[in-house]
Amino acid sequence: MACNSDAINIDAGQALFHEGDPNPYVYNVVEGAVKLYRLLPDGRRQITGFLFQGDFLGLGGRGVANFTAEALTPLQTCRFKRNNFDQLLNALPALEHRLVALAGDELMAAQEQIVLLGRKTAKERLASFLVRLSERQRQLGGPEHQVHLPMTRLDIADYLGLTIETVSRVMTQLKTSGLIRLLPGNDIALVNAEALKALGNGEA
Amino acid sequence: MACNSDAINIDAGQALFHEGDPNPYVYNVVEGAVKLYRLLPDGRRQITGFLFQGDFLGLGGRGVANFTAEALTPLQTCRFKRNNFDQLLNALPALEHRLVALAGDELMAAQEQIVLLGRKTAKERLASFLVRLSERQRQLGGPEHQVHLPMTRLDIADYLGLTIETVSRVMTQLKTSGLIRLLPGNDIALVNAEALKALGNGEA
């Protein structure tokens, strides 16, 4: 069977698609990072997720995108027409099983984020965020106890339900208390990863 | 093929299973309402969802429950062993398709909740909540422009990332501004459903 996929590459800051667009595609991130967000009518923004290498995009929904997907870095993706994708699934039940499992993981991640947004303090949110990101990056072959932030403070704020000022202040607090160090190039060293993890889990 | 399902009925306040329990079952709610929640080590609670007639429970996860499921009312469920359920899916690809779609819906709902928790005010959260609940109940055959709340104020607070006092105060505000009326028996009349909907969507 032909793959029927296109390579779609865009620059940092460009959108793959916008909230409300008809979007009959499924994407797979080959290289780079993506942010997903929704806007309220008055401009308030909530980032619902960051995607990295290997992540799928556009599986849910009914042909209309319910969020905007924007590249944080130069981005390479592999795009499938949804129809082809569905046919692929029909032909390969094993793939569909994997997708069901993937959807389950996404749901677990969403629940995690709901707990974070509903019940964690600003400091706990940032700690959770840094730990999760570092785990994801290590899984992709990155260094241990170090995170690279491809997103701005504003993006982090809109992901954690905070303001940019609060994110900045809490970063400083974490630095001052010796849990992290701010490195040049938007990198962060997790000086005390254990404590950071405990903090993020609400183990006061 | 035999159905291999058991009827599991429990009282209000009883748990179907607890966070961390090995949980090799999938449940379908036949009658009643359920709350799902996670606890932080110090007791902070986040309710991640309310389930009603027809909802599935326990699809995600890897055999270990990542939330507690507790009955809000006397509850009737239909329980499947996960293995049997998986076999059922293998035998009926159409069912698996439906489940993938269902998982997509759940993910959309989770995103909606993330936006609510991350960026909406207390008043907007409560408005969203009431509107969503009324839509769900109407879909199950309930009356239009009226909601029954099977959960306590504390449950609502823990679902919306607020405190019980804030929920109570905002209820009063909504009542005072003529958007709702509080009826006996934990019922609420949506006097101005349109305005409530707009408020919930952040259309200030």
Place this chain on the structure above:
DNA sequence: CGGCCAATTGAGAATTGTCAAGATAAGTGG
């Protein structure tokens, strides 16, 4: 070197939380 965008820091305001007291409703037993 200059300009620009992002990040940090400060001061004060606001929404929401905390603590406490009553009021209402619901459940129980006589």
Place this chain on the structure above:
DNA sequence: CCACTTATCTTGACAATTCTCAATTGGCCG
């Protein structure tokens, strides 16, 4: 059926975390 008991809900006064507005600093690129 009523009185009592208890849990839930409401309301108030005050505190605290986070937000808003503003200015400054820092880093990156032409």
